């Protein structure tokens with residue numbers, strides 16, 4: 001559909017922007033949610049914001065929305081839970097469905113899927129609470145919760161003695177953690193809109209590690225579009241991202257995080273089914289580079305619920 005066709009279809013519909021939520025990425029989701037809400041209000045559409053809590057089903061009924069625009073991050077928003085609830089309620093929603101959301105939120109399952117279709121992903125082991133710690137032959141490793149986002153609970157571990165603290169931190173957020181080979185290289189990310197890869201963003205975090213602070217603090221990291229990597233790696237990354245969109249059966253949008261090492265190998269870390277949507281987030285930056293302003297990007301995402 002063209003942008004004007006989408007707008008026409010939205011004419012007699014009430015859109016509920018679902019933001020906030022119950023995960024540790026709540027504050028980020030509020031920011032994204034407000035940005036989406038503002039743009040829809042500016043377009044004079046019938047829209048309301050709904051801060052998601054345990055009473056979400058009642059709120060939705062009270063507001064009588066026809067479409068849900070989901071801008072939630074992390075567990076209970078990006079993992080298929082809200083998506084499942086909306087399916088039961090018969091309310092169309094934006095973006096990825098239950099399977100894509102659940103599979104992408106679980107980094108262990110995701111990595112098995114990447115591997116299965118020949119996408120490079122760093123070697124890893126998983127560890128559940130109270131299980132014996134597997135032998136770590138080579139440091140550094142990355143320790144992270146299986147189901148989280150925004151680099152919450154993630155640590156670069158350089159030796160055995162640092163491991164315990166890192167594992168404790170990751171276990172705060174999940175019952176299962178990942179111990180993954182550390183890949184030294186350039187961090188990139190690529191959004192996929194309706195199956196087609198957007199331009200790659202190169203990420204240069206100010207402090208060296210792309211942690212929570214450098215993700216969300218003003219000036220915390222630099223976005224370089226297009227990313228400065230070889231043509232071969234660029235193509236490979238876009239190719240892998242489109243493959244991820246396809247095998248995870250994504251809808252409308254996803255964003256795939258990767259690292260390009262010094263041998264030009266492209267390692268896929270994870271898939272995000274509800275990428276950040278503040279005006280300065282990665283995907284809106286990528287969209288702008290191919291002529292989608294923030295408003296049109298939001299409308300293209302809404303199209304998936306029509």
Ligand SMILES: Nc1ncnc2c1ncn2[C@@H]1O[C@H](COP(=O)(O)OP(=O)(O)O)[C@@H](O)[C@H]1O
Nearest residue numbers: 122142148149150151152181182183210257269
């Ligand atoms: N295997 C790895 N090697 C190097 N850096 C990594 C690795 N895994 C994660 N990181 C770093 O940690 C950040 C967060 O990890 P990621 O897997 O993207 O989880 P999330 O973004 O969901 O928290 C990445 O953006 C990257 O900077």
Ligand SMILES: [Mg+2]
Nearest residue numbers: 150151257270
């Ligand atoms: Mg990530």
